[in-house]
Amino acid sequence: MSEEIKKEKKELPISLKGMNDIIDEDYYAYQGLFEKAQEVAVYYGFKPIETPVLEREEVFLKTLGEESDVVEKEIYAFRTKGGDRVALRPEYTASIMRAYHEHGMNNLPQPVLLYSYGPVFRHDNPQKGRLRQFRQFNLEILGTTQSIADALIIRTLTTILEEFGFKDLIIDINSIGDKDTRAVFIKDLTTYYKKHISEICKDCQERLKTNPMKLLDCKHPECQPFKEGAPSSISYLSNDARHHFKEVLQYLEEMGIQYRVNNTLVRGFDYYNRTVFEVIKVDTDENGKEREITITAGGRYDPLAKIMGGKKDVPAVGTGLGMERIMMFPECKKIMPRIIKAPKVYFIQLGFDAKLKSLCVIEVLRKAHIPVHQSISKDSLGSQLAMAEKMEIPYCIIFGQKEAMDNTVIVRHMETRSQDTVKIDALSDYIKHLK
RNA sequence: GUGCCUAUAGUGUAAUGGUUAGCACGCGGGCUUGUGGAGCCCUCAGUCCGGGUUCGAAUCCCGGUAGGCACACCA
Numbered sequence: 445m446s447e448e449i450k451k452e453k454k455e456l457p458i459s460l461k462g463m464n465d466i467i468d469e470d471y472y473a474y475q476g477l478f479e480k481a482q483e484v485a486v487y488y489g490f491k492p493i494e495t496p497v498l499e500r501e502e503v504f505l506k507t508l509g510e511e512s513d514v515v516e517k518e519i520y521a522f523r524t525k526g527g528d529r530v531a532l533r534p535e536y537t538a539s540i541m542r543a544y545h546e547h548g549m550n551n552l553p554q555p556v557l558l559y560s561y562g563p564v565f566r567h568d569n570p571q572k573g574r575l576r577q578f579r580q581f582n583l584e585i586l587g588t589t590q591s592i593a594d595a596l597i598i599r600t601l602t603t604i605l606e607e608f609g610f611k612d613l614i615i616d617i618n619s620i621g622d623k624d625t626r627a628v629f630i631k632d633l634t635t636y637y638k639k640h641i642s643e644i645c646k647d648c649q650e651r652l653k654t655n656p657m658k659l660l661d662c663k664h665p666e667c668q669p670f671k672e673g674a675p676s677s678i679s680y681l682s683n684d685a686r687h688h689f690k691e692v693l694q695y696l697e698e699m700g701i702q703y704r705v706n707n708t709l710v711r712g713f714d715y716y717n718r719t720v721f722e723v724i725k726v727d728t729d730e731n732g733k734e735r736e737i738t739i740t741a742g743g744r745y746d747p748l749a750k751i752m753g754g755k756k757d758v759p760a761v762g763t764g765l766g767m768e769r770i771m772m773f774p775e776c777k778k779i780m781p782r783i784i785k786a787p788k789v790y791f792i793q794l795g796f797d798a799k800l801k802s803l804c805v806i807e808v809l810r811k812a813h814i815p816v817h818q819s820i821s822k823d824s825l826g827s828q829l830a831m832a833e834k835m836e837i838p839y840c841i842i843f844g845q846k847e848a849m850d851n852t853v854i855v856r857h858m859e860t861r862s863q864d865t866v867k868i869d870a871l872s873d874y875i876k877h878l879k
Numbered sequence: 880g881u882g883c884c885u886a887u888a889g890u891g892u893a894a895u896g897g898u899u900a901g902c903a904c905g906c907g908g909g910c911u912u913g914u915g916g917a918g919c920c921c922u923c924a925g926u927c928c929g930g931g932u933u934c935g936a937a938u939c940c941c942g943g944u945a946g947g948c949a950c951a952c953c954a
Binding site for chain 1: 880881911912913914915916917944945946947948949950951952953954
């Protein structure tokens with residue numbers, strides 16, 4: 445018999461790699477951050493949207509670039525019983541654009557400001573701040589080419605991060621230009637690096653074929669010297685794009701947001717154009733050496749709508765905040781969700797007669813919106829008091845045999861240890877008048 | 880996808896290749912306790928999985944799986 449139980453237990457399934465249960469405090473940690481981010485987004489005029497976790501696979505295939513790692517190996521895609529090809533979203537942007545079209549949001553006053561929050565899936569190897577199922581908070585502005593939209597995304601994002609407790613953030617920003625000028629830029633970039641093909645790292649030799657822009661992003665020491673003389677996307681910008689970029693920078697200056705123009709900053713996905721940015725935090729590692737960490741990123745994606753098959757351009761800009769990524773930083777505050785309130789009273793009951801009535805007394809308190817903690821175990825009076833002490837709850841309600849008979853309770857002030865006997869009818873008023 | 884490290888009860892840990900894998904917390908139960916973190920007793924529960932070496936493996940070797948970290952990639 446015990447053999448059987450053992451066997452059964454071992455066969456109980458466990459959660460998938462990189463997919464976690466989120467329980468109690470962790471749950472509230474997510475919820476608290478989301479509520480704060482949502483609050484900021486609402487202040488800046490963003491509206492909520494929730495799209496399905498599962499979409500037609502095509503929503504993501506073309507948009508991210510078929511060559512990208514995300515599409516090649518990280519997307520959770522499968523065929524349904526009916527034969528449809530579907531995929532768990534590996535990011536939000538394409539879904540948002542899909543929804544924009546589907547609901548004719550181009551008939552709303554433009555631009556449309558949207559925020560969204562939820563799980564995202566990538567079949568990747570887990571590591572610090574990265575899981576296979578993780579959560580993102582996103583901001584998108586669709587329907588305008590105006591530079592103020594880019595600035596508003598950055599402003600809202602940095603405000604959220606400041607509310608989370610981050611300080612002294614720097615925006616690394618660049619413009620990768622529009623489709624035509626970018627093609628010329630990439631061609632020149634490829635020509636330039638081809639001259640050095642024997643000197644650059646293996647990854648970069650591969651990048652030369654698959655994703656030349658990422659050459660500028662390489663961290664290998666042997667590749668660093670070539671960045672200096674490499675063509676810069678900014679010098680290829682059209683007049684329009686150059687003007688746009690200059691305005692974005694003006695907005696940032698006006699708002700006092702610290703930024704650096706970084707000509708080596710590029711993006712992995714195909715749909716980005718013009719403004720790309722990253723939020724940088726300067727950190728010191730164990731050896732006291734300074735290093736820069738990217739905490740989140742975003743950019744403009746005007747070409748997305750047409751890449752997805754739309755007839756009209758839908759200029760747009762957005763950003764996505766990885767929640768796990770954010771939460772691993774020590775300065776990220778633990779923000780309690782609104783529903784969690786510090787309990788004002790600890791309810792103690794003694795003896796079965798009191799216990800019978802105890803739920804009714806607690807209900808009186810709930811109706812009066814007084815948060816209560818309680819022990820429904822059989823602990824002694826002493827240990828229940830001890831619990832209240834430990835939890836730093838200012839008042840105890842003691843409800844024993846005698847009190848149950850008289851329809852009263854004892855209210856004890858934990859600090860002064862003074863006690864009052866109060867009628868249950870008068871209890872909520874009595875407690876409301878306590879500090 | 881690649882590399883390095885790790886794997887003993889729910890948690891934290893102990894055990895030179897050699898008794899029945901030990902301890903603490905915890906869970907569950909019982910007794911005691913009307914005023915500040917209590918006590919006593921009982922119970923539950925473990926060597927990740929699969930091979931190999933050996934008279935004998937938690938311990939050594941190989942493979943898998945999972946976790947951690949880094950790279951790639953992404954944000």
